[in-house]
Amino acid sequence: MQRRVRVGISGWRYPSWRGDFYPKGLAQARELEYIGEQMSTLELNGSFYSLQRPTSYLKWRDAVADDFVFAVKGSRYITHMLRLRGIEVALANFFASGVLALGDQLGPVLWQLPEREEFDAETLEQFLAALPRTTGAALDLARRHDERLDGRSWLDIERDQPIRYAFEPRSTTFEDAAVAPILRAHDVALVVADTAGRFPAFGEATASFVYVRLHGAEDLYTSGYTDPQLDAWAARIADWRSGAADGIPRDVYVYFDNDARGHAPHDAVALARRVGDTPQR
Template identity: 70%
Template sequence: MSERTSAPPGLARVGVSGWRYPGWRGDFYPTGLAQRRELEYIGQQMTSVEINGSFYSLQRPDSYRRWRAEVPPELVFAVKGSRYITHMLRLRNFEQALANFFASGVLALGSQLGPILWQLPARQHFEAEIVEAFLEALPRTTGQALDLARRHDERLKGRAWLEIEADVPLRYALEPRSAGFGDEHSVALLRRHGISLAVADTAGTWPRFDELTADFVYVRLHGAHDLYASGYSDEELRAWASDVRGWLDGAPDGVPRDVYVYFDNDARGHAPHDARALVELLPRPFGE
């Protein structure tokens, strides 16, 4: 067993994947709350939000700037990487698409930009050379991301964001859905690059990976029993809270880690209620 470190515990941030769901209105969102104020309401209840619209299409700088303005400055956004890169290009010939992604406005989040998540399709098996080439191409700081963004193509002409507030490190998480990513070679590769192997609860639909491969843990909760649809019981939430507190304090290797948790069980409206309940079971960032 590793000796406990004297380093301070990590920070826990909890939220939902996306926030614009009609079924949440009049349920989680108070009746009569204007749609334009939904993210503001999320920011009052949670400590992070995962932007998932960026997975489906390139967003615009004005959107990122508006989202940032609607929440407290302490709230951190995770950003879901483009499925064009992960699902269509399959991590091949992605260089131009990656430049366009970073030019689309992601950097406008400034100090509130948290981890960037790359979700892979189940058909994407672990191929060391393909995965390593992609990981090596990821910019490690916002300064490097800005340099990459400047290489955007004509599709971003007139709508690119090419500014940063400071040159700071970037964090990445990978959510694969093929068992091969649990292989020792995959885990070693992710550790070498400091990429978090996401802990994903998918009701048994896809493999769950629990290896810690970075200085933070990225958790996605898609539903324990019914994918995207079932809620988490009080007992299940307490169990997740216990896991999170362990990672914050340095389990299992004595290294405290920040933890980001996002609920994606939104089909029946459970996600925001579960997220709010987990927030109450964990220490707030910076003692908020």
């Protein structure tokens, strides 16, 4: 089976991109549509800060082609405040908030931990075991949402399909050899993160797909990627896709988060061209 590489960006509403990446005069309401013409995927990050609404997910889905895929960043209430513990209601609320309205366009769900959160094998195992593995299971969980989602929940799926998860820890304690086997047992991808050396990069494939976040090689969130750097990433992606390292071909998702000075969309388009990721028009 031919594996797919998708390259995109994390978020898209950045005023400094207007007249730079976005054509001058493009209406703000059409910016996501424009992203869909240039890329094949996007990482939704508003879902990290607060529960979004079903109407928003439906609007985003309608703005792009059917082949476009949205990765969804999991709620920081779960990762940063609850610290992965006692999460059942919060997880139900997250999936009831409209995530399932993306249907076939739902890509991986990303869980990012704060640097202060250290590796604890039991906590990680329990968290991963609590994640619904299919949209059908997520729907069952979503139906147990609390009163905060009354009148604003989405409790429907088009079909039952697998859900992929990616995990981005930022503490060096996760460089423990025990982490990869736990993630591998649940088919959860350990995020390959380029953070200008600020956080661990990791790099070991732990799932049936690879998830890469490029935050900047020299300056976190700020610096752009040079042609040689993009060439190097394209080579790594080709190896993951072909299974050159371990004989297991994998889908690859790549998201640029070096958005502070507007480099992210330009770098994404440049890398997508190198790896043959052509969006559906």
